[in-house]
Amino acid sequence: MNATLAANFLLIDGALRPQALAALYRQVGAQEILPLYRGTRWQALQELGPILVKPQSREMLAQWPGSPQARTDSSLLYSNASLEDVAAHLRHFIAPPTRQGSQGLLRFANPRITVHWLDSFAPQQLARVLGPIEHWWVSSPNHGWEEPPDPAWRTFSRNGPTPAWTDSCARLEEPQEVALEKARLWKFEERLYQWLRTRNEHTFANSDARQIGHWLKQTLDSGQAWGLHTEQALVTWAEACADWGDDFALQAEGPYRRWLTLNPEHARLAPELRLEAFDQHQQTAPRSPSHD
Numbered sequence: 001m002n003a004t005l006a007a008n009f010l011l012i013d014g015a016l017r018p019q020a021l022a023a024l025y026r027q028v029g030a031q032e033i034l035p036l037y038r039g040t041r042w043q044a045l046q047e048l049g050p051i052l053v054k055p056q057s058r059e060m061l062a063q064w065p066g067s068p069q070a071r072t073d074s075s076l077l078y079s080n081a082s083l084e085d086v087a088a089h090l091r092h093f094i095a096p097p098t099r100q101g102s103q104g105l106l107r108f109a110n111p112r113i114t115v116h117w118l119d120s121f122a123p124q125q126l127a128r129v130l131g132p133i134e135h136w137w138v139s140s141p142n143h144g145w146e147e148p149p150d151p152a153w154r155t156f157s158r159n160g161p162t163p164a165w166t167d168s169c170a171r172l173e174e175p176q177e178v179a180l181e182k183a184r185l186w187k188f189e190e191r192l193y194q195w196l197r198t199r200n201e202h203t204f205a206n207s208d209a210r211q212i213g214h215w216l217k218q219t220l221d222s223g224q225a226w227g228l229h230t231e232q233a234l235v236t237w238a239e240a241c242a243d244w245g246d247d248f249a250l251q252a253e254g255p256y257r258r259w260l261t262l263n264p265e266h267a268r269l270a271p272e273l274r275l276e277a278f279d280q281h282q283q284t285a286p287r288s289p290s291h292d
Helices: 020-026 043-048 068-073 083-093 111-119 123-130 174-199 209-225 231-244 255-262 264-268 271-284
Strands: 009-013 031-035 050-055 074-078 135-139 153-157
Touching: 009 083, 020 031, 020 043, 020 050, 031 083, 050 083, 068 074, 068 111, 074 111, 111 135, 111 153, 111 174, 123 153, 174 209, 174 231, 209 231, 231 255, 231 271, 255 264, 255 271, 264 271
Parallel strands: none
Antiparallel strands: 009 050, 009 074, 031 050, 074 135, 135 153
């Protein structure tokens, strides 16, 4: 099914598209626009939340596949329901409860989160989540180090009538929590890649896409095995691996071991505090990186 021919709604992540509301209101041509935070306790943030749009012409929807920006900050939907009914259904997922009973904002309009979240449901559960939405098209995400593919998207569909809604349908169960963690890791790997390239443009100069993906995963895994948990510490770990080699913490004559020998009291620190102290030392010490 051609998404741009069938879709009749556009769901935009306002946080990913700055000034989206103002731009939508300025566009020529009648269209229905509804920020999903409007009328909720998050109304003050409505420009940064999900924005549901029902264009009255095909132009906006037809432009979607050819716009890399649109594919990364919005997705397409099809429903016979009204804008208000689709919006009312989607509002169930603004701050869904977890298994522990807590709540937090779910950025379900962010395609990189949407695709993991929807993919975590079994078919019967997915039908309840979709509700009045018959089809939901989300662009398949690709990392910055991967070759940009031809526009492609995942399709999530409901077969049969709209199932009855119960509040438990919105709850984030274990499969959803696992999926959202995958989405978080995906975004973290992307930010880490971009940062390492900004920090040193030669970091991945001699690596292909497969090697880059493998290195990032291996580096994060080794950092966690070393006892690191926060993103800040893992970024510092990745910087050290890029500068001194993946085994920098084991090199007998490397900068880390030399520093630890001169400062044995730091050996008693927790891994994250020890790495932070080493990094602070390196900021003021002359550096002779053995690796680009």
